[in-house]
Amino acid sequence: MGRKMFRTLMVALCLLALAAVNASAATSRSAVGTWKLDVSKSSYGNMPAPKFEKLVVTTDKPGAVKWILTGASADGKTYVSMYDGPIDGNDRPFGDSTAGNNIAYTRTASGLEWVVKNKSGAVIETGSSQLSADGNTLTLKGTTQGSDGKANFVSVFERVQ
Numbered sequence: 163m164g165r166k167m168f169r170t171l172m173v174a175l176c177l178l179a180l181a182a183v184n185a186s187a188a189t190s191r192s193a194v195g196t197w198k199l200d201v202s203k204s205s206y207g208n209m210p211a212p213k214f215e216k217l218v219v220t221t222d223k224p225g226a227v228k229w230i231l232t233g234a235s236a237d238g239k240t241y242v243s244m245y246d247g248p249i250d251g252n253d254r255p256f257g258d259s260t261a262g263n264n265i266a267y268t269r270t271a272s273g274l275e276w277v278v279k280n281k282s283g284a285v286i287e288t289g290s291s292q293l294s295a296d297g298n299t300l301t302l303k304g305t306t307q308g309s310d311g312k313a314n315f316v317s318v319f320e321r322v323q
Contacts, residue, residue, distance in 0.1 A: 191293055191297050192222045192297075193219045193222045193291070193293055193300055194219050194220060194221065194222050195218075195219060195321050195322075195323055196216065196217070196218050196321070196322045196323045197216070197217040197218070197219070197300055197319035197320065197321055197322065198215070198216055198217075198319060198320055198322050199212065199214065199215035199216070199217075199233070199317060199318070199319055200318045200319065200320050201213075203318035204315075204316055204317045204318045205314075205315065205316045206313065206315045206316075207313035207314045207315060208310055208311070208313050209306070209308070209310070209313045209315065210235070210236030210237075211236060212233050212234060212235055212236065213233075213234040213235065213236060213238065214233055214234045215231060215232070215233035215234075215317070215319075216231070216232050216233065217229060217230075217231045217300070217319055218230050218231075221246070224249070224269060225248055225249055225250070226247065226248050226249060227245065227247070227249055227267060227274065228244075228245065228246040228247075229244065229245055229246075230242065230243070230244040231243045231244065243256070243257040244256065244257065245257075245265060245267075247267075248267075249267040249268065249269050249274065250267070250268075251266050251267070251268045252266055253265070253266045253279060254266065261280075261281070262280065262281030263278055263279065263280055263281065263286070264278070264279050265277070265278050265279075266279075270290070272290070272292050273290060273291040273292045273293060274290065274291045275288075275289070275290045275291075276288070276289050276290075276304075284307075285307070286306065286307045286308075287304055287305065287306040287307065288304055288305055289302055289303060289304025289305070289315075290302070290303055290304065291303075297321070298320065298321045299318060299319070299320060299321070300318075300319040300321070301316065301317070301318050301319075302315075302316070302317040302319070303315070303316050303317075
């Protein structure tokens with residue numbers, strides 16, 4: 163009986179160690195690279211889908227992220243948004259400084275989460291990101307508040323380099 167219990171305990175410990183290694187590997191994956199929006203796999207609720215978006219992530223560390231997003235809206239107007247700063251849950255300016263928006267990032271086991279507030283402090287977007295197991299698909303999910311009300315979105319980016 164003691165041998166069977168020991169064997170069971172050893173198998174359980176091996177499985178736990180394997181799970182810990184996999185969890186460590188999952189959190190050490192990086193989104194650094196260039197990503198292109200796959201509009202056909204994305205959805206935007208009652209918002210018009212962008213014609214194009216390219217996301218370039220140059221830093222993806224446990225405590226910091228740096229990215230620049232360029233795109234074209236459904237009506238063809240181009241835009242640029244960027245962030246370069248800590249992941250600490252504190253509000254930081256980002257994007258077009260004249261808009262006065264702030265973003266706060268936190269890191270979870272599955273990826274990044276964020277909250278965007280306008281200059282008056284009202285929450286206008288919440289979201290999360292998840293990197294696929296193979297590291298080639300980055301999915302951003304969230305809810306945004308605009309003049310047409312709330313809308314849920316899913317933006318699926320494919321790694322291009």
